[in-house]
Amino acid sequence: MSAVLEVSGLKTHFFTHAGVVKAVDGVDFTVSKGEVMGLVGESGSGKSITGFSILGLIDQPGRIVEGSIKFNGDEIANAPEKKLKTLRGNRISMIFQDPMMTLNPVLRVDTQMIEAILAHEKVSKQTAWERSRDALGLVGIPSPEERLQAYPHQLSGGMRQRVAIATAFLNKPDLIIADEPTTALDVTIQAQIIHEAQKLTKQTGTAMIWITHDLAVVAGLAERISVMYAGRIVEQGGIDDVIDRPLHPYTVGLLGSVPTANRRGKRLFQIEGMTPNMLALPKGCAFGPRCHARSEACNQQPPVENIDRRSLRCFNPQPAAKVVK
Amino acid sequence: MSDVTSDTALAAAKSAKVETPFQRFRAEFFESKIATVALGVFLIIVLLAILAPWITPQNPYDLAQVSVMDGRLPPGSEAFDGYTMWLGSDGSGRDLYSAILYGLRISLTVGLASGVIALLIGMAIGLIAAYAGGRIEAFIMRIVDLQLSFPASLVALMMVAALGKGVDKIILALVIAQWAYYARTVRATALVERGKEYVEAAQCLGISRSRVVFRHILPNCMAPLIVVGTVQTASAISLEATLSFLGVGLPQTEPSIGVLIANGFEYMLSGRYWISVFPGVALLLTVVSINLVGDHLRDVLNPRLRK
Numbered sequence: 001m002s003a004v005l006e007v008s009g010l011k012t013h014f015f016t017h018a019g020v021v022k023a024v025d026g027v028d029f030t031v032s033k034g035e036v037m038g039l040v041g042e043s044g045s046g047k048s049i050t051g052f053s054i055l056g057l058i059d060q061p062g063r064i065v066e067g068s069i070k071f072n073g074d075e076i077a078n079a080p081e082k083k084l085k086t087l088r089g090n091r092i093s094m095i096f097q098d099p100m101m102t103l104n105p106v107l108r109v110d111t112q113m114i115e116a117i118l119a120h121e122k123v124s125k126q127t128a129w130e131r132s133r134d135a136l137g138l139v140g141i142p143s144p145e146e147r148l149q150a151y152p153h154q155l156s157g158g159m160r161q162r163v164a165i166a167t168a169f170l171n172k173p174d175l176i177i178a179d180e181p182t183t184a185l186d187v188t189i190q191a192q193i194i195h196e197a198q199k200l201t202k203q204t205g206t207a208m209i210w211i212t213h214d215l216a217v218v219a220g221l222a223e224r225i226s227v228m229y230a231g232r233i234v235e236q237g238g239i240d241d242v243i244d245r246p247l248h249p250y251t252v253g254l255l256g257s258v259p260t261a262n263r264r265g266k267r268l269f270q271i272e273g274m275t276p277n278m279l280a281l282p283k284g285c286a287f288g289p290r291c292h293a294r295s296e297a298c299n300q301q302p303p304v305e306n307i308d309r310r311s312l313r314c315f316n317p318q319p320a321a322k323v324v325k
Numbered sequence: 326m327s328d329v330t331s332d333t334a335l336a337a338a339k340s341a342k343v344e345t346p347f348q349r350f351r352a353e354f355f356e357s358k359i360a361t362v363a364l365g366v367f368l369i370i371v372l373l374a375i376l377a378p379w380i381t382p383q384n385p386y387d388l389a390q391v392s393v394m395d396g397r398l399p400p401g402s403e404a405f406d407g408y409t410m411w412l413g414s415d416g417s418g419r420d421l422y423s424a425i426l427y428g429l430r431i432s433l434t435v436g437l438a439s440g441v442i443a444l445l446i447g448m449a450i451g452l453i454a455a456y457a458g459g460r461i462e463a464f465i466m467r468i469v470d471l472q473l474s475f476p477a478s479l480v481a482l483m484m485v486a487a488l489g490k491g492v493d494k495i496i497l498a499l500v501i502a503q504w505a506y507y508a509r510t511v512r513a514t515a516l517v518e519r520g521k522e523y524v525e526a527a528q529c530l531g532i533s534r535s536r537v538v539f540r541h542i543l544p545n546c547m548a549p550l551i552v553v554g555t556v557q558t559a560s561a562i563s564l565e566a567t568l569s570f571l572g573v574g575l576p577q578t579e580p581s582i583g584v585l586i587a588n589g590f591e592y593m594l595s596g597r598y599w600i601s602v603f604p605g606v607a608l609l610l611t612v613v614s615i616n617l618v619g620d621h622l623r624d625v626l627n628p629r630l631r632k
Contacts (some may be wrong), residue, residue: 055529089530099372106346106544115540116530152344167530 003070004174004207010067010077012046012053015158021278023049023062023087028304028311031175034205036198038218038239040254041228042275050228051177053077054209055092058085068193072174090120093168097180099160103152109163110148116167122320128172131246135166139196158189162196167199169179175203179211194221217256227251230276237310247308247317250294293318326391353625360621367614370607374429381423383407385580392418397592400599413599415588421599424580425607431581432611435561439499443561444554446500447507448543454508455515456538466512472505476481481564484572497562511555514546555619559612566608582608621632 012024024046031037039047064288098101113132138143139162161206201208226236233247246252256269273290282289284299297315304311382389395404395418402410412421454465484498527537568574569583582604589600
């Protein structure tokens with residue numbers, strides 16, 4: 001499989017008055033054609049910033065300070081705005097968390113979808129309209145002709161997210177970055193949306209980065225998973241390897257915090273402490289102070305190691321750790 | 326599962342027939358009796374002003390039709406030419422009913438023209454400030470602050486003093502006195518809108534900068550702009566009357582409402598109330614009806630007060 005996106009050593013830092021926030025601090029991953037990669041982590045771990053870095057939409061005072069982002073073999077980190085504009089919405093699309101907020105409330109659905117096509121292609125309005133209609137049909141929206149005439153407030157949350165997904169797929173992109181697209185939806189709708197997204201990536205061969213904090217979603221959807229903590233990917237590998245046999249204490253903790261039915265009444269596992277202040281990261285491994293397996297060595301930054309079919313940043317892997325399920 | 330939810334969603338969407346934001350806004354606006362009446366009064370005033378040449382007995386600008394012999398006649402008197410002056414006449418023998426309608430033409434033209442021009446200019450400047458940010462924004466907004474720290478009437482007065490008399494000059498003076506209100510309003514709302522996710526989403530779709538500003542951000546700024554527009558138009562009309570009352574606005578030969586009020590002012594103490602009072606009432610009705618419409622627009626367009 002050919003790599004659609006190769007990110008290596010990506011560092012996106014924000015230069016604030018209070019100091020430098022290393023939101024993304026050395027991230028490497030590769031996404032192949034038709035592959036879904038789950039990017040998992042707590043709030044503030046830098047997963048969304050990674051997504052925005054790929055699109056070149058980092059606002060001041062932030063910027064990509066180091067690393068390379070290769071899209072179809074082409075370097076796009078810090079590429080000129082003109083080049084990025086031809087990619088955005090065309091070759092790389094984005095789906096956002098809150099479908100209430102991402103559709104313009106005063107414009108009809110057809111206006112917004114047609115606009116997305118016309119921004120990149122010189123086709124007639126009629127053609128663009130037909131493609132929008134077909135795209136809505138593909139994501140399971142009944143009577144798309146009518147929905148096209150609707151304003152966003154006339155659609156339900158699930159409908160709106162389907163519209164957003166249809167818009168993202170309009171120009172048949174090579175890569176879609178989905179930033180917590182199901183977080184604002186209830187579980188039944190969530191399942192439908194995931195199903196539609198999965199179907200579409202299979203049909204079109206579009207690669208996808210699915211950013212989420214919900215391990216259950218990733219487990220059901222992604223082929224590979226990257227777990228982020230404080231701007232770094234701490235564990236990365238095939239979905240079955242990582243979910244069934246996590247090695248990093250943080251991944252173990254995350255999996256343990258998911259409530260399941262056959263553990264009712266027992267106390268949930270809890271990762272001690274809070275996510276660290278990004279302005280004052282602990283020395284060495286950022287997870288160190290919260291880690292139950294920490295040792296002397298953890299005062300140094302753990303290097304990336306390739307063991308057990310995954311890459312890992314930890315001195316004390318937890319092969320024996322049993323995730324309570 | 327998928328079929329069930331989509332069916333109910335479809336049914337819900339069908340029962341609530343597709344109505345545009347404008348249709349909803351219209352329906353909500355006419356729910357208020359006061360606003361409906363105010364809008365009616367305003368439209369009648371506009372209609373009277375437009376039809377003035379055909380429904381008045383005298384053209385107050387045509388000196389051949391104005392006779393000093395008719396001066397200061399009380400309401401209901403018969404003029405020398407035989408028609409009845411229902412609202413009396415002023416010191417130079419102008420039929421007040423005719424003079425008020427002709428005066429309203431000038432007042433409304435000045436108010437609406439300066440309102441629209443100031444809105445367009447202020448809107449453009451405010452949008453530029455909000456979208457450009459940085460030094461450009463700071464520079465523009467300090468000018469706005471500077472201007473707004475002077476009372477609008479003072480700015481207008483200075484402008485008229487510098488520019489001279491005439492309808493076009495009054496309009497220019499009022500535009501200069503009022504653009505800053507629009508600029509500040511647009512910039513504030515545009516900043517809020519710019520931070521919203523749909524703008525980010527539009528950027529992610531690769532839509533051009535100018536399209537994002539004019540097609541996405543601007544329509545979302547319209548609500549406060551319409552409200553400020555009505556209020557500012559009303560205040561432009563009264564500002565014009567103030568300037569004319571002070572004798573720096575429109576010349577005596579083209580009496581606007583303010584000139585009429587000023588003309589009657591000297592007769593007030595001698596009991597000839599009608600010369601000032603009737604134009605005053607006309608001005609009051611115009612300004613109050615516009616303000617009431619504006620107030621209600623604010624309620625209807627404010628999402629926080631929406632039912």
